[in-house]
Amino acid sequence: MPATIKLDATKSAHIEKAADLLLAGHLVAVPTETVYGLAADASNEQAVIKVFEAKQRPVGHPLIVHVASVDRVRLWVDHIPETAMQLIKEFWPGPLTLLLPKKSGISDFITGGNPGVAVRMPAHPATLATMEELGRDLVAPSANPYGRISPTTAEHVLAGLSGKIEAVLDGGDCSVGIESTIIDLTGDTPVIARPGQIAQRDIEACLGITLAPGRIASQAVPGSVKRHYQPVTPTVGVATDRFAGLLPDFTPAGEKLGVIWWQSPPGERASESIMLSADPNEYARMLYTAMHSMDKANVDRIVIELPPRESRWLAIHDRLKRACSEQFT
Numbered sequence: 001m002p003a004t005i006k007l008d009a010t011k012s013a014h015i016e017k018a019a020d021l022l023l024a025g026h027l028v029a030v031p032t033e034t035v036y037g038l039a040a041d042a043s044n045e046q047a048v049i050k051v052f053e054a055k056q057r058p059v060g061h062p063l064i065v066h067v068a069s070v071d072r073v074r075l076w077v078d079h080i081p082e083t084a085m086q087l088i089k090e091f092w093p094g095p096l097t098l099l100l101p102k103k104s105g106i107s108d109f110i111t112g113g114n115p116g117v118a119v120r121m122p123a124h125p126a127t128l129a130t131m132e133e134l135g136r137d138l139v140a141p142s143a144n145p146y147g148r149i150s151p152t153t154a155e156h157v158l159a160g161l162s163g164k165i166e167a168v169l170d171g172g173d174c175s176v177g178i179e180s181t182i183i184d185l186t187g188d189t190p191v192i193a194r195p196g197q198i199a200q201r202d203i204e205a206c207l208g209i210t211l212a213p214g215r216i217a218s219q220a221v222p223g224s225v226k227r228h229y230q231p232v233t234p235t236v237g238v239a240t241d242r243f244a245g246l247l248p249d250f251t252p253a254g255e256k257l258g259v260i261w262w263q264s265p266p267g268e269r270a271s272e273s274i275m276l277s278a279d280p281n282e283y284a285r286m287l288y289t290a291m292h293s294m295d296k297a298n299v300d301r302i303v304i305e306l307p308p309r310e311s312r313w314l315a316i317h318d319r320l321k322r323a324c325s326e327q328f329t
Helices: 012-023 045-055 082-091 125-134 154-161 200-207 240-250 280-295 311-323
Strands: 005-008 028-030 037-041 064-066 096-101 116-120 167-170 181-184 191-194 235-238 257-261 272-275 301-305 326-328
Touching (some): 005 012, 012 167, 028 125, 028 154, 037 045, 037 125, 082 096, 154 280, 235 240, 272 280, 280 301
Parallel strands (some): 005 167, 064 116, 235 301, 235 326, 257 272, 257 301
Antiparallel strands (some): 096 116
């Protein structure tokens, strides 16, 4: 395959080029408010299969269908319950994915053979414009090799997939920085299947209900495997109250340590360090970029200071639990 081309999301001709490539069955990485997605025409099964090949993603892991309008949802789902319409009116376009009963005939490559299909409307104008130009919907899992850090810039995409996909549509840095909340609406009670920026309290306020604790999703959803979002460099997480005491244990003679922290400066023990915000939304926006930077910094180990154990940090802890090979809490 020729080198991956970089398109400018601010130029209408480049939006048209991205749509043309997708219509021809090629793969194009597109920006969303969450992370960059590896897009393929969702109605073209051979194009969808290419997504698994490019990412080296195991077949059977479900994908999310991205739509540019609510009307397009009806092409994929058996019916839209009232709870779904309430959430759509409140949060779309935005970082919320709905798992709904699928229509018959939907490819098992999209659903993983499950009875539900995941759909969302992304908030990035360039990707919405691309879908409108294309006139079709997209599957768009994160545009990175399977299991590795999700990309929040076009450069991250190229670092992982250059030469394996036709193009990346550069729409700048992602504003949310972690993957969407997924809520399972296939049963009698809504269940949060993957936490994200839209939190349980937001969903409860919208629906006027209290979600039952401890409920699990009816089927596997994207991003639910035990090890995911991982740097190539060995990575551990350490709670703030253990951070200063344990940091010397991670710096044997001759090894370089990269530290991502938010409250506890590592000082001279770190060869490289990046400070993140104490605000959970800003921390999320910066997290994957910091992990990508550390992975390129020629350090032997990455240590991440874990954020507080509070409900507003739930989505961050979900990502760090999967990114770290071990956590010291």
